[in-house]
Amino acid sequence: LLQESSPEQHFLLKDLVSADLGQSHLLDPFEAIVDDDDKFSTKLKAMMSQLEELDGAYPGGLKEYVHKAKKLLANSKAGLNPLAGWAPSVPAGEKFELGTEEYKSTEALGMETLGKVGFVLVAGGLGERLGYNGTKIGLPIETTTNSTYLQYYVDYIKAVQSKYAKGGLLPLCIMVSNDTKKPTIRLLAENNNFGLVPEQLFIVEQGAGVPALSDNNAKFATDSDDPFTLSTKPHGHGDIHSLLYKEGVISKWNEKFDLDYMVLFQDTNGLAFHTLPLMLGVSKKNGFVMNSLAVPRKAKQAVGGIAKLTNTSSGAVRTINVEYNQLDPLLRSTKKFQKGDVNDASGFSPFPGNINQLVFQMEGYSKVLERTKGIMPDFVNPKYKDESKTVFKKPTRLECMMQDFPTVMEGGETAGFTQIGPELCFSPVKNSVPDGVNLQAKGTPAGTAATGEADQYAATRIMLRSIGCTVEDAEEVSFNGIKVIPGPSIVIKAKVACCPGELKSVFPSPEKIKISSRSTLVIGGTGVTIESLDLDGTLVVNKTGKKIANMKVKNDGWVKVPVKDHDDEKIRMRGFVIEKKGGSYIGTDDSDDCFTDTDCMSGCIIA
Ligand code: GDU
Numbered sequence: 001l002l003q004e005s006s007p008e009q010h011f012l013l014k015d016l017v018s019a020d021l022g023q024s025h026l027l028d029p030f031e032a033i034v035d036d037d038d039k040f041s042t043k044l045k046a047m048m049s050q051l052e053e054l055d056g057a058y059p060g061g062l063k064e065y066v067h068k069a070k071k072l073l074a075n076s077k078a079g080l081n082p083l084a085g086w087a088p089s090v091p092a093g094e095k096f097e098l099g100t101e102e103y104k105s106t107e108a109l110g111m112e113t114l115g116k117v118g119f120v121l122v123a124g125g126l127g128e129r130l131g132y133n134g135t136k137i138g139l140p141i142e143t144t145t146n147s148t149y150l151q152y153y154v155d156y157i158k159a160v161q162s163k164y165a166k167g168g169l170l171p172l173c174i175m176v177s178n179d180t181k182k183p184t185i186r187l188l189a190e191n192n193n194f195g196l197v198p199e200q201l202f203i204v205e206q207g208a209g210v211p212a213l214s215d216n217n218a219k220f221a222t223d224s225d226d227p228f229t230l231s232t233k234p235h236g237h238g239d240i241h242s243l244l245y246k247e248g249v250i251s252k253w254n255e256k257f258d259l260d261y262m263v264l265f266q267d268t269n270g271l272a273f274h275t276l277p278l279m280l281g282v283s284k285k286n287g288f289v290m291n292s293l294a295v296p297r298k299a300k301q302a303v304g305g306i307a308k309l310t311n312t313s314s315g316a317v318r319t320i321n322v323e324y325n326q327l328d329p330l331l332r333s334t335k336k337f338q339k340g341d342v343n344d345a346s347g348f349s350p351f352p353g354n355i356n357q358l359v360f361q362m363e364g365y366s367k368v369l370e371r372t373k374g375i376m377p378d379f380v381n382p383k384y385k386d387e388s389k390t391v392f393k394k395p396t397r398l399e400c401m402m403q404d405f406p407t408v409m410e411g412g413e414t415a416g417f418t419q420i421g422p423e424l425c426f427s428p429v430k431n432s433v434p435d436g437v438n439l440q441a442k443g444t445p446a447g448t449a450a451t452g453e454a455d456q457y458a459a460t461r462i463m464l465r466s467i468g469c470t471v472e473d474a475e476e477v478s479f480n481g482i483k484v485i486p487g488p489s490i491v492i493k494a495k496v497a498c499c500p501g502e503l504k505s506v507f508p509s510p511e512k513i514k515i516s517s518r519s520t521l522v523i524g525g526t527g528v529t530i531e532s533l534d535l536d537g538t539l540v541v542n543k544t545g546k547k548i549a550n551m552k553v554k555n556d557g558w559v560k561v562p563v564k565d566h567d568d569e570k571i572r573m574r575g576f577v578i579e580k581k582g583g584s585y586i587g588t589d590d591s592d593d594c595f596t597d598t599d600c601m602s603g604c605i606i607a
Pocket residue numbers: 122123124125126175177206234235236237265266267268302303304305321323324354355356401403428430
């Protein structure tokens with residue numbers, strides 16, 4: 001066997017098949033092809049180079065991976081609390097309500113540094129729960145304008161850059177994995193990087209991932225249809241920190257851009273940025289190196305709980321996310337929270353829900369990164385077949401999480417959180433329709449395509465009401481069993497207004513704005529002002545600088561029609577299509593005014 005390999009591969013394989021690492025089963029399938037020299041040689045070379053790649057991708061190599069995995073799997077089987085020695089308590093942090101003076105002043109403080117933010121999108125996840133095979137950032141964020149998630153994020157970055165960065169560029173780094181690299185690069189190429197220039201776009205790759213593990217002895221699993229190929233999985237979003245370090249992204253950013261903060265955000269949260277200035281204001285006021293966006297958390301909801309942990313021997317204190325699968329055992333191990341992960345009298349868990357939107361102060365973050373190389377602790381979360389905890393439902397793997405950054409922070413480097421209602425900042429698209437139906441039945445947010453889209457519109461309605469506009473709500477409807485308030489559908493592009501604090505300049509007399517429950521309003525033209533409007537139907541305003549006053553619009557509007565089966569998976573997963581029955585359109589960025597009724601449909605382009 002070993003004649004086929006380089007000396008490095010030779011030693012790696014020798015190590016792996018040893019009794020200590022226990023991977024000799026990987027060679028079993030070769031017995032069946034021992035007489036076929038060509039096949040034997042090709043398959044062996046392929047496996048060797050895969051092992052070598054995996055060895056290089058994991059800090060400390062595969063030996064370290066197996067040792068850690070065996071230990072963590074044994075702890076998990078024994079039901080040991082991974083946070084033993086740390087006592088949880090409810091953390092202090094800043095909690096806000098939209099429209100209050102405190103909100104406005106903190107947001108205004110944050111807006112002062114909005115032009116000095118770098119953006120990091122973690123988009124290496126498989127989307128297993130959603131059951132979608134393409135890249136999630138290529139899904140529509142809403143189907144009124146059909147913008148994709150990536151387009152939306154980039155539009156926001158470009159808007160903030162042109163309004164606040166004083167001619168400077170704001171960088172975007174996207175973390176991809178083996179699974180998402182190709183489609184992400186294709187999406188960017190097909191859309192000319194959505195207008196970003198190459199100097200501001202950075203792609204880092206999680207690489208080969210880590211071997212999937214089929215049992216408590218950390219036995220590497222192979223692909224079900226190919227026993228010569230190891231089955232691998234992404235190592236978790238925590239890889240972002242070591243990649244930002246290893247690929248030199250942070251040092252380049254410090255050198256080439258004028259940045260005070262950096263925001264890490266996930267692939268499908270359509271409300272990701274409404275509260276960014278608010279978070280920046282909180283970080284600034286408190287001198288936080290790390291600031292997590294949080295929402296009131298329903299017990300057992302699949303979002304981690306932010307807790308204050310005090311080390312019972314050293315007295316060290318950390319404000320940190322405790323992941324949803326670890327929170328219940330941690331709480332049960334204490335006297336005070338012995339009922340585990342349950343709601344308190346407020347109807348919510350006492351621990352704020354981490355939604356993994358993280359703001360880091362650049363200087364503090366860079367220091368921690370230099371010291372630690374950004375390596376996060378690993379954890380394992382096997383799903384067992386039964387109580388004996390000896391057989392897994394499917395192979396598991398070691399993972400790490402980006403929100404574990406406080407584990408490598410030291411005294412004086414503080415972490416905190418900013419809490420606001422989820423209606424303004426959190427509605428991810430993670431779940432398939434059947435799972436979403438079950439979650440809604442339990443009173444938990446569905447996290448499906450239909451709710452993600454509905455929540456987009458809802459957030460904008462809430463922001464408009466907060467400044468004094470009159471906006472009705474539609475009646476609840478159900479698409480494939482997922483209950484949503486479908487409208488009115490309001491989309492205000494980031495270049496028009498990128499946070500609640502900017503809305504007043506678009507609607508200077510909000511008391512003169514009325515939008516009916518069946519309406520659709522799209523504002524895509526920079527510098528549009530709407531002085532007074534009575535809308536009952538659809539209005540699209542894409543004309544740059546357009547000033548609207550005394551406008552009354554009534555037409556048949558755009559209607560969401562339920563669909564059961566559809567060829568397009570993106571439509572199937574949301575369960576409706578938008579039928580454009582009638583609408584009024586005011587120009588595009590490069591055409592003249594056009595304001596007529598439904599006849600205008602074919603002549604007007606919606607940007
Ligand atoms: N991701 C990667 N690489 C990976 C795994 C995930 O880039 O190896 C990315 C995903 O693409 C996504 C983000 O990381 O953008 C989060 O992944 P998941 O959506 O699978 O995360 P979970 O739902 O398991 O949980 C995370 C946090 C929770 C909570 C929750 C809220 O760990 O505490 O904040 O998101 O959405």
